[in-house]
Amino acid sequence: MESVTDPALVRKNCSVHVETTELTDVRVFRPVPHRDDRGLFTRxxxxxxxxxxxxxxxxxxxxxxxxxQSRSRRGVVRGMHGRASPGEAKLVRCAHGAIYDVLVDIRRESPTFGRKQAFRLDDVDFAHLYVPPGFLHGFQALTESADVCYRIDREHDPTADIAVAHDDPRLAISWPLPVSLISERDAAAGSWTALLERL
Incomplete structure (x- = not known):
């Protein structure tokens, strides 16, 4: 096992830029990988x-x-998913390939309620997206295969699942690729209008 003793190298390996976004409380953690002839290392x-x-x-x-972790083929859309109150926090990253990731704020008390923002997550810059409780989340795979890793703050409770159709006209999400496949569950998802009545 190789040990790293150079303090400058250790600091470089641990460097991460944290960015605010247009959506309240959402953060992007953007690590700075250490790259050399062997490949790279990132935390x-x-x-x-x-x-x-x-x-x-x-x-x-x-x-x-x-x-x-999920694996999706190019063009697949997973979403738009959320959890009923109190919701679910997640940390999302794309470990392999690239995705177009979309969030919609469904917290009525939030100054960005109803707003959406899209992010590119990929295996080039290794950005991590922190999604607070109270958001719809979905993504489309942009590469032939995309592996997405989720770190979640509560066990999955199917009775708390909420979903809005990926093509709901009120959300008006511009997916970058033609949608190649969605699940039966996502195909049966409700509308933004119906969700507003439930919130």
Whole structure:
């Protein structure tokens, strides 16, 4: 096993830029990988840094209970999914390939309620998207195969699932590719109008 003793190299390996977004409380963690002739090294999660930048919103690194991963073919859309109150926090990254990731704020008390924002997540810059409780989330695979990793703060409860159709005209999401496939569940998802009545 190789040990790293150069302090400058250790700092480089741990460097992460944290960005605010147009959506209240959403953050992008953008690591700066160390690259050399062997390939690269990057840190995918650091609890202290997460707590420093997100903890004030009420979610701490220690709250995460479950890691999941999905694999999707090019053009596949998964979404738009959410959880009923109190919701679910997630940290999302694309470990392989690239995705077009979309969030919609469904927190009625939020200054960005009803607004959406899209993000590109890929295996080039390894950005992680922090999604607070109270958002719809969905993505489209942009590459032949895309692996998406989710770190979630509560166990899945199917009775709390909510969903809005990926092509709902009120959301007006401009997916970058023709949609090649969606699940039966997503095909049966409700409308934004119906969700507003439920919230």
């Amino acid at each position: 995918t999660f650091e609890a202290g840094q997460f707590d420093e930048h997100v903890g004030a919103t009420g979610i701490l690194a220690a709250d995460f209970l479950q890691d999941s």
